[in-house]
Amino acid sequence: MRLRRIKAIAVKEGLQIVRDPRSLMIALLLPLMQMFMFGYGVSLDVQRIPLCVLDNEASQQSRDLIGRFAASRYFSLVRALGGQRDIAPRLDDGTCRIVLVIPSDFSRSLNDTGAGRLQALLDGTDSNTANIAANYAKAVVSAFSISLQLETVQRKGGVPQSLTPVDVEARVWFNEELESRNFIVPGIVALVMAIVGAQLTSLTIAREWERGTMELLISTPVQPMELMIGKLLPYFCVGLADAAICLALAVFWFDVPFRGTVATLFFTTSLFLLVVLSIGYIVSVSIRSQVGASQIALLLTMLPTTLLSGFAFPIDQMPALVQGVTFLVSARYYILILKAVFLKGSGLTALALPILCLALYALVLVVLAARAFRKTLD
Amino acid sequence: MADVVVEARGLSKRFGALTAVDRLDFTVRRGEIFGLVGPDGAGKTTTMRMLASVMLPDDGQIEIDGIDVLRHPERTKQHVSYMPQRFGLYEDLTVDENIRFYADLFEVPPQVWRSRADAMLTASDMTTFRARLAGQLSGGMKQKLGLICALVHTPGVLLLDEPTTGVDPVSRREFWEILYGLRGEGVAMVISTAYLDEAERCDRLALLHRGAMVHCDTPAGLKARMPGAMIEIMAADPRPLWEIVRTLPGVKEVLLVGTGVHAHVDDADRRLPEIEQAIGAAGVAASRIARVSPSIEDLFVALLELNGKRD
Numbered sequence: 001m002r003l004r005r006i007k008a009i010a011v012k013e014g015l016q017i018v019r020d021p022r023s024l025m026i027a028l029l030l031p032l033m034q035m036f037m038f039g040y041g042v043s044l045d046v047q048r049i050p051l052c053v054l055d056n057e058a059s060q061q062s063r064d065l066i067g068r069f070a071a072s073r074y075f076s077l078v079r080a081l082g083g084q085r086d087i088a089p090r091l092d093d094g095t096c097r098i099v100l101v102i103p104s105d106f107s108r109s110l111n112d113t114g115a116g117r118l119q120a121l122l123d124g125t126d127s128n129t130a131n132i133a134a135n136y137a138k139a140v141v142s143a144f145s146i147s148l149q150l151e152t153v154q155r156k157g158g159v160p161q162s163l164t165p166v167d168v169e170a171r172v173w174f175n176e177e178l179e180s181r182n183f184i185v186p187g188i189v190a191l192v193m194a195i196v197g198a199q200l201t202s203l204t205i206a207r208e209w210e211r212g213t214m215e216l217l218i219s220t221p222v223q224p225m226e227l228m229i230g231k232l233l234p235y236f237c238v239g240l241a242d243a244a245i246c247l248a249l250a251v252f253w254f255d256v257p258f259r260g261t262v263a264t265l266f267f268t269t270s271l272f273l274l275v276v277l278s279i280g281y282i283v284s285v286s287i288r289s290q291v292g293a294s295q296i297a298l299l300l301t302m303l304p305t306t307l308l309s310g311f312a313f314p315i316d317q318m319p320a321l322v323q324g325v326t327f328l329v330s331a332r333y334y335i336l337i338l339k340a341v342f343l344k345g346s347g348l349t350a351l352a353l354p355i356l357c358l359a360l361y362a363l364v365l366v367v368l369a370a371r372a373f374r375k376t377l378d
Numbered sequence: 379m380a381d382v383v384v385e386a387r388g389l390s391k392r393f394g395a396l397t398a399v400d401r402l403d404f405t406v407r408r409g410e411i412f413g414l415v416g417p418d419g420a421g422k423t424t425t426m427r428m429l430a431s432v433m434l435p436d437d438g439q440i441e442i443d444g445i446d447v448l449r450h451p452e453r454t455k456q457h458v459s460y461m462p463q464r465f466g467l468y469e470d471l472t473v474d475e476n477i478r479f480y481a482d483l484f485e486v487p488p489q490v491w492r493s494r495a496d497a498m499l500t501a502s503d504m505t506t507f508r509a510r511l512a513g514q515l516s517g518g519m520k521q522k523l524g525l526i527c528a529l530v531h532t533p534g535v536l537l538l539d540e541p542t543t544g545v546d547p548v549s550r551r552e553f554w555e556i557l558y559g560l561r562g563e564g565v566a567m568v569i570s571t572a573y574l575d576e577a578e579r580c581d582r583l584a585l586l587h588r589g590a591m592v593h594c595d596t597p598a599g600l601k602a603r604m605p606g607a608m609i610e611i612m613a614a615d616p617r618p619l620w621e622i623v624r625t626l627p628g629v630k631e632v633l634l635v636g637t638g639v640h641a642h643v644d645d646a647d648r649r650l651p652e653i654e655q656a657i658g659a660a661g662v663a664a665s666r667i668a669r670v671s672p673s674i675e676d677l678f679v680a681l682l683e684l685n686g687k688r689d
Contacts (some may be wrong), residue, residue, distance in 0.1 A: 008482030012471065019470045110476045214676045216466030220483040221455045375451070 005222055009230025013204065017234055024238075027200060031192045031242045035249045038188040048076040049133045050094040053079060054087060061148075061354040065118075068144050069100065076210070084373045087121060097123045098133045108146070111354075125339050128176040171252035185256045186338035187311035190272070190331045194301040196242050197276030200235040202297035205373070215377065224373040228366075239273040250342070259345030268341070268351070271358045272334040277303060278365035285372040304333040326364070334356040381408040381536055383566035384429065388438035391424050391589075398424040400589035406566045410558060413580030414570040415678070420591035422570035423463055426539040426550075429462035429568060442535055458486070463539040465520055467527060469513025473504065474511055477527055481524060484531035491530050498526045502552060510609035518549025538569040542576065554579060574674040575616065585678060592685055597674065604672055604680050606630065607646035608657065609653060612638035612666040622660050623653060631679060640670070642680055 002296040005253055017024055030032065051069060055062050070077040078096050081087060087099050101119040103109075110116035120137050122130040208214040217227075247265060251258045280297045305311060308322070309331035326332050335353040340346035384406035391399040399421040406412040414422045427433035429440060431451035432557040441449040442454045467476045481491035499505045507515065512523060523542055528536060535571075538557075541552045554576075557567060561581075569580065577583055578597050585592040585600070592602055615617050616638045617637045625639050629651045631642040643649040644671045655665050672680070 001484060004482050004485055008479055012468065012475070012479050015475065016470050058501065211469070212462070212464040213466050213468055215427075215432060215462040215464070218432050219455060219460040219462075220480065221452060221460070221485075222483050223452075340389065375432070377427060 001223060001225055005151070006227045006230045006233075009227060010233040013231055014234040017238065027196065028241065030199070031196050031246050032249070034166070034192045035188060035246055038191060039185060039249070048071055049074060049098060049129070049136070050078045050096040051075040051098050051100060052078050052087075052090050053080050053100045053102065054084070055102045056104040057102055059105045059107040060108065062102045065102070065141070066142050068140050069137075072136070072140055074133075075140075078340065091121065091123050091196055093214040097126075098131060098137065132181050133194040157264060160370050181254060182256050182343060183339055184312070185254045186342050187309070187335050189250055190309065190335045190338055191302070191305045192246050193203070193239070193243055193269070193272060194276050194331055195298060196306045197239050197273055198280035198297040199294060200238055201277045201280030202284045202293040203234065203290050204231050204235070204291045205218065205281065206288055206293040209288040210290055218375040218377075224375065225370045227373060228281060228370045235277055236273060239277060240270070243269045243273065256342055258342055261347065264347055264351070266342050267348075268334065268337045268355060268358065271355070271362050272330065274356070275330045276360030276367045278369040279363070281369045282365070282372045285369070297313065304329040308332070309335050311335055330358060330361045333361070380405070383408055383443060384568065385441045386429070389425065389428060389429060389435050389440065390437035391421075391433070391435050392679040393537075394675075397589050399428070399435070402584075403592055404584055404591070404594055407566055408566055409561050409564045410582065411468060411561055411567045411569060411580045413577045413583040414568065414586055415574065415577045415583055415674070416586035418572070419588070420586040422586060424589075425586075426460070426537050426568065426570055430458060430537050431455065432460070439581060446644065448670065457534045459531070459533035459535070460537040461524050461528050461539060461541055463543070465524065467512050467520070467524060472509050472510060472511055472514070473499075473523055474508045476523065477530055479525040479617050481530045486531045489541065494530055494532075498529065501626070502526070502556070506641060518545045520581055521545050522549065525553065534566065536565050536567045536603055538567065540570055540572060542571070542573065550576070567637065577674045585681060587682060593681055599675075600677055600681070601672055604677055605684065606642060606644045606680075608670050608672040609641045609643055609646060609650060610638060610666070610668055611641065611653065611657070611664050613662070613664045618660075619657065622656055626653060626656055628652070631683065633676065633679065638666075640676055642672075642676060
């Protein structure tokens with residue numbers, strides 16, 4: 001391996017990147033756009049669920065209850081329905097996700113027997129939202145019934161006591177506001193880095209084939225390893241710039257708390273960059289057209305990173321087999337590291353295992369990338 | 379033969395059912411320009427690619443400077459320079475940057491390649507274009523730049539695949555001047571061409587047809603192999619001449635050339651007066667009728683016919 005040849009290829013590739021301002025702009029703007037798209041598009045917080053009510057009683061108590069729903073930030077009261085037959089159309093056309101039905105004997109049964117009944121109809125097409133909405137609805141109703149009981153006790157001249165003798169005060173660490181954005185955004189950084197990183201290198205070899213420069217290049221004594229290192233170096237620099245953009249956006253725009261050190265962040269990001277740049281390079285070697293290579297690279301990075309990395313879907317809730325597969329997704333380790341560095345401020349020692357996995361992953365891929373290239377036209 | 383630099387034996391390459399190169403045997407010596415001639419699809423480019431070891435043969439052997447190319451493809455690459463048919467330099471790099479890139483890949487000491495590049499750029503009138511992007515050069519200059527890049531590391535073997543296709547006649551002449559200079563320095567050259575006038579400038583020629591070698595000799599030797607003789611008839615309007623001459627006895631083939639026709643006959647002494655007579659009888663104007671030495675094109679057609687391979 002000769003340093004001079006590596007340098008020659010890196011310089012050549014760097015000149016080509018700089019001379020093509022359009023693709024350089026894309027390389028730097030794409031992550032910016034994707035950060036905003038995903039950052040605002042992906043939110044697992046369910047708020048202001050559209051709600052319709054069918055109040056068959058129209059009593060003081062039923063209005064109180066509806067008022068509590070309307071006041072909650074989890075629901076937004078869209079409209080009051082006139083009758084039973086209005087329910088299905090409203091759920092169908094998406095006016096609301098939940099319909100609260102208050103029976104005509106609601107307060108009577110409540111005052112007589114101390115137990116009232118309500119019906120909540122939910123749009124289950126988005127089961128996640130439906131689940132959360134049902135739980136929020138229960139919470140609103142139970143708060144309503146507690147205050148109702150307190151009132152009753154007071155009216156009877158008793159001393160109000162806490163009705164729940166044991167109270168759990170849960171305190172959430174690391175993400176105190178339980179803001180989903182705080183754990184989603186580090187995942188988005190990983191997603192964007194995976195997509196952009198592989199895109200950067202996916203074109204580099206395919207372009208030489210398309211432009212006809214490869215035939216001459218492979219007739220020279222350049223070695224595959226030299227070619228790979230020389231080609232990855234300039235894109236590694238572009239990738240680090242992209243990483244800086246993404247991470248800065250995460251901290252300064254999306255206000256994700258950053259408790260770790262910049263050094264840990266960039267060390268681990270470099271490892272991840274090596275992985276995704278190598279993936280792009282291998283694709284570029286195997287597919288000799290730029291369009292094809294770019295699409296395969298997108299598929300290979302975006303799908304596993306969104307689905308199998310724990311970015312949005314918790315890994316421990318996947319079937320055992322799929323959980324096994326996630327170990328092969330490099331973003332899994334990087335997202336774990338990013339979340340820990342951002343929210344917990346973890347250092348290298350605490351993250352030794354995922355860092356080791358990521359490093360091993362990078363090593364294997366770099367070797368594969370170096371070996372993937374064949375110096376023949378066949 | 380101590381000065382044999384390139385030796386191919388039984389060289390074959392197949393693409394599926396198609397045999398692109400069929401058991402080629404040839405040698406190229408130091409300071410020799412060896413031409414591969416043939417129509418498109420004759421296997422010229424495939425042969426070049428195998429010599430440059432960018433493509434693996436299915437059968438046969440190649441030795442360059444005594445090194446087995448199939449066994450040590452990377453070692454031979456130090457000795458060989460290859461100019462592919464399609465422009466292989468970086469169009470978004472300048473003339474200087476391209477030269478430097480190839481000098482670096484071949485690890486030529488900086489002072490050596492700088493002085494070589496200076497000399498070659500001066501010789502080819504390109505010093506003022508050093509900072510120009512290669513993509514903005516004319517076709518002829520692109521080819522000259524390709525040659526300069528190929529020569530920056532003083533190769534022992536130079537492989538040129540149709541280097542002058544699409545190049546204007548002046549640049550072509552300059553290009554050949556450079557090649558003659560290299561011949562003087564002892565460089566072995568293999569050049570493929572579809573231009574038959576260019577083939578005549580080679581020291582030896584291999585006529586290829588459908589991947590196989592039809593003949594291999596010096597241009598003079600090839601001409602001597604041609605049976606019969608060539609008679610040239612000049613006329614302002616050669617078309618009626620062609621109609622008359624092709625029907626005469628003893629005429630094997632009549633080719634339209636720019637200013638007349640070339641008739642391939644079995645016996646020049648006997649047929650020349652007969653042709654003269656027939657033209658006179660038909661009342662067609664002809665300015666000159668004479669026996670000429672055949673061009674490579676005449677030769678190619680005649681030799682293929684001789685081998686019964688033309689269709």
